[in-house]
Amino acid sequence: MVINGLTIVLLSLAVFRLARLLVFDTIMAPLRSLFHEEKEEKDADGNIETYIVIKGTGVRAFIGELLSCYWCTGVWCAGFLILCQAVIPQAAQWLILLLAIAGLAGIIETLVSKWLQE
Known part of the structure; x- marks a missing residue:
């Protein structure tokens, strides 16, 4: 594998997307629900706080x-894609x-959405 600027950019964007897919996207919620659940509670100011409760022990x-950790998942996604x-x-x-x-499409969509809201 040749490591050059284009490779780094492509891998970075790919890791970004894969990590977001696993950690945040609704389509992966059934997978995440095997390992943790999201709980919601109101704080003292009446705002809803969402937190994660990890299920099981060991590997689970x-x-x-x-x-539950975007940064952690990103490291493992990078390792997976490099492997x-x-x-x-x-x-x-x-x-x-x-x-x-x-x-990249997700980043562009976010930027355009923010730009249109202004």
Whole structure:
């Protein structure tokens, strides 16, 4: 694998998208629910606070902690994509490209939405 600027940008965008997919996106909620649950409570000011309760022990708790932490998940996603690039480079290139395009599209959508709200 050749590491150059384009590779870093593509991997960064791919990791960004994959981590967000796992930690935040609704489509992955059923997977996350196996490892943690979200609880809501009102604070003293009446604001609703959402917090995560990790389920189980051992590996299940580890995965629950991982899926509750965007930064932690990002590190593991980076490792996964780099490993894929090393082991199955042809398939990994397409996966990384797909995730990178989706990640960039998400960033653009967020920026445009904020721009239109102003």
